[in-house]
Amino acid sequence: MDTITCSIDDHGIATLSIAIRDQPVNVLSAAFRCDLREAIERVASDPAVRGAILTSAKSTFIAGADLKDPEFARTLSGKDERTLEARLAHMRSFGDTLRRMETSGKPFAVAINGSALGGGFEICLACQYRVIVDAPGVKVGLPEVTLGLMPAAGGTQRVPRLLGIAKALPLLLQGKALSAADAVAVGLIDATAPAERLIEMCRDWILSNPDASQPWDRTGFTVPGGTSSDTPEVAELLLVTTKNLEQTTHRNYPGPLAILSAVDAGTQRSIDAGLDIEIGLALDLWSRPGAGNMMRTLFINKSWLDKFPKRPGHVTRQPLTRIGIVGAGVMGAGIAQAAAKAGIVVTLLDRDLEAAQRGKATCAKSLARAVERQASTREKADALLARIHPTDKYSDFSDCSIVVEAVFENRDVKAAVITASEAVLPTTAIFASNTSTLPITSLARHSERPDRFIGLHFFSPVDRMPLVEVIRGEATSDETLAIALDLVAAMRKTPIVVNDGRGFFTSRCFGAMSNEAAALLEAGIDPALIEQAALGAGMPVAPLTLSDIMGADLSLRVDDQARADLGSAYVETPGIRVRRRLALEHGRKGKAAGGGFYDYAPDGSRQLWAGLAEIWPVAARQPALDDVKKAMLFSQSLEAVRALDEGVLEDPVEGDVGSVIGWGFPAYTGGVFSLIDTYGSAHFAAECARLAKMFGPRFAPPAGLVAKAQANAAFVEARL
Secondary structure, three states: OOOEEEEEOOOOEEEEEEOOOOOOOOOEOHHHHHHHHHHHHHHHHOOOOOEEEEEEOOOOOEOOEOOOOHHHHHHHHOOOOOOHHHHHHHHHHHHHHHHHHHOOOOOEEEEEOOOEEOHHHHHHHHOOEEEEEOOOOOEEEOHHHHHOOOOOOOHHHHHHHHHOHHHHHHHHHHOOOEEHHHHHHHOOOOEEEOHHHHHHHHHHHHHHOOOOOOHHHOOOOOOOOOOOOOOHHHHHHHHHHHHHHHHHHOOOOHHHHHHHHHHHHHHOOOHHHHHHHHHHHHHHHHOOHHHHHHHHHHHHHHHHHOOOOOOOOOOOOOOOOEEEEEOOOHHHHHHHHHHHHOOOEEEEEOOOHHHHHHHHHHHHHHHHHHHHOOOOOHHHHHHHHHOEEEEOOHHHHOOOOEEEEOOOOOHHHHHHHHHHHHOOOOOOOEEEEOOOOOOHHHHHOOOOOHHHEEEEEEOOOOOOOOEEEEEEOOOOOHHHHHHHHHHHHHOOOEEEEEEOOOOOOHHHHHHHHHHHHHHHHHOOOOHHHHHHHHHHHOOOOOHHHHHHHHOHHHHHHHHHHHHHHHHHHOOOOHHHHHHHHHHHHOOOOEOOOOEOOEEEOOOOOEEEOOOHHHHOOOOOOOOOHHHHHHHHHHHHHHHHHHHHHOOOOOOHHHHHHHHHHHOOOOHHHOOHHHHHHHHOHHHHHHHHHHHHHHHOHHHOOOHHHHHHHHHOOOOOOOOO
């Protein structure tokens, strides 16, 4: 066998060691699946073999699916010419192998010496005994739901039979990976052990349990806690969970509902019948475009970007030991915490020492919450905080290799920070602006070394948001880009590299939804319909709600700067026009100011402000909900195409990943460009033309979309 080596000891116990060639980690390749089936048959049929131990010859057990599997290519392309029977047989074969293992009549134990995820963990669940290495960073879990899929090799059947439905549902529906200790505590794993004792413990267990079987294969087995057919509490739990999922997913994500159906229906039947139910539901999900979209964007293309393909290879990597940050507000403190977590010493500067110390205190509160929920330890938190040094003196930047400014979106303020920082920085240091809107090239005019000037647009909250938008100015050098990307890599963030332009890529595309909501409001569309459509389309926060959360001050300040910069070329957007009128004429600046588009009650409830109808009367005839949903999503995709046409964005892959993990564009679409590809460029362009007649010329297809439509071509490909 090419992927499994087999050795048999003096006790007749076989050790099956997994090692996939030409892969840094073990994956569920086609060759491995064949070898596993053969290895299990050898163990089952050889009378000299008493049982078997599965383990890995690599640092992980099995990381999950094989990206080079032809099945992925079929799903990502949305084209699968095989018959339904052939597809079903292919998907069922792996589950049948695992079922053969647990019913072979011989005990199988697994020595989990590293992370086991997805199908890799389903292998572990099919073994009668599971022991895991007691080491930091080792995770087990079934994350398929996060990619629009569901477990398809027994996960939805074995987990509830081990834990009971109530404990199983959060693990299956959230796709959360568990640490070794947590997996043992919940009951998915039998024990932890040091690496050198894993095999020994498995061997001892096999010798003590020669006739081992799975609980669900024993006469009289019942699911712990009962099923919906025999336990009212479980039936109520499943009903409530279904309603909650429908409300939160708006049925855009069928994976959680399919998992729920598999658990409910499967646990009321035998394990074999349950496995049949699971595979049928999994095949349905696998056939939907959302699964391919999510796998391509969140699994394949994000992984490609995490390898930093745009880092100039000829630039030597230099260790980043100390950076400076100007501005100790929420954003600056977040960047400081992320850098300190990466082991970098941070000099955190603000206008006075007290303000800088408040920034460090913000980090301390964030870390205290992490310690409380056991996401960190007190020792790690203290060590991280010790690397953050508040100051009010620019001279403390003298040994920094990078300075990141995170101050107000005001050109004069930023210019003063640039001048003061460069006066003390080493000539080899680079300066990065965290601006979300101001062109980097124009800010670099305040710099004595524009070639060492770049934009690093972080997203709030920095500790949870994985994206960094890296903006090259006209003079930004390759070396500066490389150093900036090295900082992003150290922080374990995902970068997209874009060219300069007002709002860059993310701010202008994200702002397109707010502008569209404002344009619709001005046109007489019911604000409740606008909000409902955005949420129904899959946006995490509706546009008028978001506007209230952000408040008017920031958006108006940014617009004031744009007016000053652009002069006669300035064009007021619907979003600003509506915001100015609401805030300046009616004193409604947002939630923090007491009210904006919504009225807020002391008990936390809210309702749309009745005065909106007086300013923007609601039209007697309203568009269909589906058309308003399209307006919410299409407006963002069209702006992305314009950014691509203008050269701000160079690669649609970056646009897709950036939109999903940066501002929450619905993951089921795959991103702003994959949404177009899902419709088909020609169909999408035709829909835009229809919306242009309905809502206005802003929906007219831009040149890049027209070209794709004429060629019937897609924007995005999987970067395998």
